Amino acid sequence: MKKQGLKRFISKFKDQQHDYIEKSSIEEISQKKKNIEPSLEKTVETFKAIYSIPDNKDVKIRNFHIGGLNRKASILYINTITDTKIIEQHVLKPLLLNNDSSKEIEDIVSAQSVTNVSIIKDVLTDINKGNAALFVDGDNKAYIISASNFQGRGIDKSENEVVLKGPKEAFNELVITNISLIRKKIKNENLMVESATISKRSKNELFIVYIKDLVNEKMLSNIKKRVHSLHVDSIQNLSLLEEHIEERPRSIFPTILYTERPDRAASFIEDGYVVLLMDNSPGSLVMPATFWSFFHISEDHYLRFIYSNFIRCLRMLAMFITLFISSIYISITDYHPEMIPPDLLLAISATREIVPFPVIIEVLLMEIAFELIREAGLRVPSPIGPTIGIVGALIIGQAAVQANIVSPIVVIVVALGGLCSFAIGDISMNFTIRLIRFLFIFSAALFGFYGMAAMFSIGLFYMVSIKSFGVPYLAPMTPNYLSSKDTVFRRLSKNEIFRPGYLKPKDVEKKVGK
Structure with missing residues (x-):
């Protein structure tokens, strides 16, 4: 009875979505x-x-x-x-x-x-x-x-996408090896690896990887059109290519996902996405990409259902903390002191009594100092990088408080916001969150909570307007599409029976659980 109802729902959905007509x-x-x-x-x-x-x-x-x-x-x-x-x-x-x-x-x-x-x-x-x-x-x-020779790494791990449970292989700079790593996971004759020359002088070769009986032809032709329309002398790697083919290169939100994990790239391909590979690039570009693609990490499906959703909950909480904690502190201190208990208000006022700067200057000083320490820790040689980050933060924070430049609570607020920003796994989305945090700080300094609410509304309107190769940025949450509803929380793997509907794949059903 339940299976019949599911079949009727699928047939009804296909009738409504004419682009879903599956090729025989x-x-x-x-x-x-x-x-x-x-x-x-x-x-x-x-x-x-x-x-x-x-x-x-x-x-x-x-x-x-x-x-x-x-x-x-x-x-x-x-x-x-x-x-x-x-x-x-x-x-x-x-x-x-x-x-x-x-x-x-x-x-x-x-x-x-x-x-x-x-x-x-x-x-x-x-x-x-x-x-x-x-x-x-x-x-x-x-x-x-018998002549199989699948390429694979030994114990090398992904540097930017670290997982505790799951495969440890990562892409390297040889595209043949990267294609082999994907072929090892998808043993299917329908897996296509097409090539295209994308530069006029250096003749750099790009490989377009997809499954031909899944991918939407209209989306694929759009991607190929952008790739073949490039008129540049040289594009040496995928990081440079990303800026040339994305729809809004000046947008603060990324619309192309970069991953250096072959297991993650393979899972996207099996859902109907298109993946780009190049020599000299230890990673791949996944297109199209929605906001939820950047929010998820590859370990989400390797952990058990409860564990992975708990981590996602923490990650979402960390994202909101790093976005709003500094701006909330500014709003409460300057515009809405009646929102906090009197004892806490007196304590904050006592710590700020000897500070000569307004709250916005305090917060900006510490935020900029934290970003400088973070950047310095990344650029110096790895043996001393973590040491610089820890020692620099301790020394600068303690010295700033003793010199009466900032109050102790500002150090706590900025440190907590900076710490939570590390929970955003994707590097592009991490930069986005860090930049948007400054926008909320300025809006809070101008109008308090009203400024924050206005900025948040503008941000939502902007995200709704963004598309990645024709796919709405917030899909499948809005607009609503038939999918496995893998957005904030994921479902049990056996219940994820649909591919992402916003991709309009030739086969929207994964055939899982039947």
Whole structure:
């Protein structure tokens, strides 16, 4: 009964959303269930169509002639996850140099493992695992050669996206390795890796990664259009590319997500997102990106349901503290002293009695000092960076209080706000929150809580107006879309049965829990 109600809801939603019309794949599915034909030319054309060759740049096919047997052959493999030395030394070389017409293919190939497969679907499974498929004219089967070579790090961890529970691998500066790390997690023939040259002089190559039977074609064409419309001499990495392709490069809010974790990039791809990879970039760009994408971290789904939601609650609380604590202190002290108990008001007044500056100057001095200490701790060599941060904060705070430049409570307020800002994991959103904090400080100094309320309303209006490659910034909260409702809190993994509706994927249902 419950499943029938869910099906009716899905069909009703698809009727309302005309962009959700799912493309039929019955013909492709039936083709994969067929046996391999003896005609080598037809077999090669079939696999070229399945893997979208030559658009899919890391899928390679080599045609050659087998010596001695006088037969044509082709070998198909994925370059980024296959050991090409094994193919060259143990497959191609023996077949090309063979002079004995009585030998079978298994006797000529010197690879460790050679198996026969006759169904196209089984061949695709082996190729996606990193093995190579050898097709010989006249044979209605494929010879699968074990040659997988997935690239992966040893114990290297992500520096900016630290997790306690979950994979430790991170992207590096070699794009072939990065594609291999994604291929290791998504063994699917529909995973597309297209390339594009994005600079006129340096000829920098960009790789566009997506799943072709999930991604929305309109969104994909929009991304490709922006990539191909670039007219610059050189773009060396993704950080420079981000500013060239985003819709609002002057916006304070980021609209493209940068991640250096292959597991996180793979999860976005499986939901219908598009990921960009480049050489010289130890990370990837995920498009489109909503506000909630920056708020979440990769560890949210590795922890148990209760634990991850508790951490999200703390993270949301930390975000509001770092945004409002300094401005609330200014508003209460200057405009609304009646809101705090008399004893606390007398204590604050006593500490500020000998301070010669107004509250706004006190707060700005400490906020700027905290930002300088943070920046200095990041730029100096790592062995002494943490030491500078701790010692600098203690010395400057204590000296400022003893010199009667700031009051002790201002040091506490600014330190708490700065500490909470570290809970925002994404570096772009972290800068956004830190800058917006200064806007609230100035609005509180001018009009108190009324200024803060006005600034908050303006900020909400602005966020609602932002779009990332056609996707509303606050989706799926507003506007409301069919999705797993993974916004402030996440649901149980088995209940997350929908992909993000705002992406308009070809298949909105994950088929989980059925």
